[in-house]
Amino acid sequence: MLSGVRNALEEKGLGFIISIVYIVFVFALAKVLSTVLNRAVKSLIAHRSKAMADDRRGRLETAGTLIASISKYILFFIAFAVSLGELGLGNAMNSMLAAAGIGGIAIGIGAQNLIKDIATGFFILFEDQFSVGDYVAIGDITGTVERIELRTTSVRGYRGELSIIPNGSIGAMTNYSRSDYLAIVDMPVEHGADIQKSMDLMRDEALLYAKDSQSAHGEASVLGIVDVREDSAVLRMILTVRHAEHWQVQRELTKRIKERFEKEGIGLSKHHIRISGD
Structure with missing residues (x-):
């Protein structure tokens, strides 16, 4: 049935409508899956962390936010790739990447900052520099860490203001929650x-x-x-x-x-x- 609708629209020069609907559906599905996964991770962490000490609870919450962030990027990357295929640009994109080189394109669009943010995010997690719930000072920003994502860290200030900090820009940092x-x-x-x-x-x-x-x-x-x-x-x-x-x-x-x-x-x-x- 869908094939018949597509063929009928293509005969009238309106085949792009199916493509648009399909792309919207793919991105909406990625959004729904990301939201469901995020809620599932939060629920699991809340259940597992009840009997944990504060420091272990913070590490678990940090790992949860990072997992949710990575999953969100993967889902939307898949949606983007599927959309390119629907638009018939898959082969063209492959040819362009092969000709120019992935590294050259990444640098050309400024992905070095993105790579730096992601790499720093992993170091923050694995070196346990700070966790969700810690009270920190990062540059001129002081507050409680609310989220640590793949690219950014969110810090809630004393008056309620929320600061979004690219992980790659985090230099000297003071963690007030690791000692008395x-x-x-x-x-x-x-x-x-x-x-x-x-x-x-x-x-x-x-x-x-x-x-x-x-x-x-x-x-x-x-x-x-x-x-x-x-x-x-x-x-x-x-x-x-x-x-x-x-x-x-x-x-x-x-x-x-x-x-x-x-x-x-x-x-x-x-x-x-x-x-x-x-």
């Missing part, structure tokens, strides 16, 4: 306050916090006075915490120490309370 981090809390107490008592209270609050939270590792260290200002002396405390959780720990400890100081009658500067992380 240091939470720093500075408390500016008024001149005349009992410094030793203030330090003891800061340490006590850190110990109480460590009992309630799994973020803290080890005991807090109160370094003492790190700065003297016109209206205050700044006391610093440091605490080792899980990666990417230092801001949360610093905010909570600052709140608890401030409330404890107010309860114990220790005055704070009205101008400076700094929360930072290194």
Whole structure:
């Protein structure tokens, strides 16, 4: 039946309509298969990663996104090749590649950047430089890795912005998720306050916090006075915490120490309370 329709249209000079419909169908099928495969990979990873540690879960998610990306490129390449055959350009394309050389054509259309992106993507995966879920700084971009694909890496910033980075452009990179981090809390107490008592209270609050939270590792260290200002002396405390959780720990400890100081009658500067992380 389809052959009859094609022949009838070709007799009227409209055979190209069948070709267009066929090409649209092939690319639509590639899109559907890519979407189904991507969802299947995500479902499998979600099921397998439930009982895994964070680092292994990140590697599994990274492998999943890369598999989905490679599959998508393969499916659309097949669709492109099939479309060329439908248009009758298959033999012409083969002749052109044989005459000019695949390497020369690839360089001529700027595929060296594509090859560089793909090669760097494989090195990122196999060297385990970073994984999905890691908090990284790549150049001027800082955020959480959402996807690692064949050509690009997607990083979600703190404010929600999504940056798409070609893998080949990734040079110096800092991964904040591969080791514990240091939470720093500075408390500016008024001149005349009992410094030793203030330090003891800061340490006590850190110990109480460590009992309630799994973020803290080890005991807090109160370094003492790190700065003297016109209206205050700044006391610093440091605490080792899980990666990417230092801001949360610093905010909570600052709140608890401030409330404890107010309860114990220790005055704070009205101008400076700094929360930072290194």
